Amino acid sequence: MIYLKEQKMCRKLVSFGFQIEHLYEVPGVSSPDIAVKRHGCIVKIGGRLAELKQLSSSNKIYNEGKNAKYNKKADLIIFEFTKQSSGIFREIGRLTGIGIHGYYYYTDSKTYYAF
Secondary structure (H helix, E strand, C coil): CHHHHHHHHHHHHHHCCEEEEECCCCCCCCCCCEEEEEECCCECCCCEEEEEEEECCCCCHHHHHHHHHHHCCCCEEEEEECCCCCHHHHHHHHHHHCCCCEEEEECCCCCEEEC
């Protein structure tokens, strides 16, 4: 189930113009989910490791972001939000404030946002 969710998110990222590599995971070993090889035709991200997270609210954004960077050693975190919430912007701002960056989008959206 987790692989299928990640695969769906990868396909969405490809539709935004990202070129990614879905990484192999070893059970029980914390690691990033994907390597972002490049984005679009101008900005190169050069193989930066990213963690994929699908959330339905803003409750876990901050903790998931810290976990991605410090435990899984990801350079970026990519959030897919299944619904919009006013708390999302506040929590994304908290992550940016401690130097954690990435992208987010909403499930039914055709646009993504960088933070």
